[in-house]
Amino acid sequence: MAVSRSLLALSASLVVLAFFVCVNASTIAHETEEIKSQSPTNSSTGEKYVAWNEHAVENPEEVAALVDMTIRNSTERRKLGFFSCATGNPIDDCWRCDRNWHLRRKRLANCAIGFGRNAVGGRDGRYYVVTDPSDNDVVNPRPGTLRHAVIQDRPLWIVFKRDMVITLKQELIMNSFKTIDGRGVNVAIAGGACITIQYVTNIIIHGINIHDCRRTGNAMVRSSPSHYGWRTMADGDAISIFGSSHIWIDHNSLSNCADGLIDAIMGSTAITISNNYLTHHNEVMLMGHSDSYTRDKVMQVTIAYNHFGEGLIQRMPRCRHGYFHVVNNDYTHWVMYAIGGSANPTINSQGNRFLAPANPFAKEVTKRVGSWQGEWKQWNWRSQGDLMLNGAYFTKSGAATPASYARASSLGAKPSSVVSMLTYSSGALKCRIVLMDDRKETQAIEELPKAIAFKPDLQLLHLRAAFFASMRETSIRDCEAALNLDPCHKDTIKLYHKVREPSHRQTHLPSYLYPKLR
Known part of the structure; x- marks a missing residue:
């Protein structure tokens, strides 16, 4: 028996070793980001910037050093989560x-999919390191603050020196060609105003926690180096997209704001909303300004690989006019409905997983708002390859021909059976470069043989949960998923109780970054 256990442990060790060797083999040789030799032009004044701000850094390796993410020795590994590679999530x-993603951050701009795939953000500009979380002066923002970074007239790739919580006094008005990249640190915009993307283009927002946004306004706010003006009351959206194009919102965690989590209105188009984790909110997403605003007929939005989680009520999304590709999302909670609309939007739902609530009167995924059946029967709404659980159902309408959905198709849908893997890492990632403690690695390897005899789905879920637990990461979602497959599985029950203990959590991170225990 002892020999058998030793062989199992050895086999598991070889599996883990092979996994990391594969990751190492996939690493691309280090490339230095090319920075334009000429200063860019101020888009509003035509004047060239001769001197760069001190926070705009030419060398990406300097940025890596500033944010404490340089490689310290050959044993360091990215703490991106087990099975983060080759998940099928493109x-x-x-x-x-790529182990050296932090030295090649701008390659992220080449990874967009869907209708917002051409959003380059600040790819063609320099790096800007946010060092100051304050927002004391919204008319003359201090250099080093996020507000000072986003209003600049030139392309910038914005990163953060350390973990920070930013409480904005007024809405953060972004200028064109900007990327906000929160990878490598834990950054939250919380407890104040939030992000406004208005009449601009080419914006990427990645890896930010945005929650508890409030209504603000009736104040002067700067929107560029050469302009500030009076702002009326903002609705309190986490991210408001207004008359803008080529927008990519990826891997953010959003919850509990005064109005919507993501709203796109007033002719906005070419938008991708992907890999986000959305929780604890009523009206989640609004796509389209009003039934009478026909300029929104040009709107094309991809909503892919998101997890619509606990505490959500409705509008995931709520669409007007336009074309909407809702693909490979995981809907685990809603109270009223998941997908709704009015004013004849085209909705193409493919490969999603819909888990209906217990309420027998809320099983329908869809809702037609303010229209009678003779009208909405002509709207093109289809469900193709969606997985309906717990009595969920999708009411289809309109034409069934593929040509009718050509303008609402932006990428190939994957089978709904793999949605759990595609969306597992949704939300803001904790992408730190750390040393893996030998003791923790040993504990992780010791957990592997316990999962070998289980059926595939349960094996995978328990294996990954055990690995996260040994790394003192949260593994509650994997445990819950495994227990849905086998409620009596003793090892998973034991692990589930273990990871729910407060002492198991990392103590150096803010409490809002942890999932709420149910």
């Missing part, structure tokens, strides 16, 4: 298998 597989 966005994550595009960059997360």
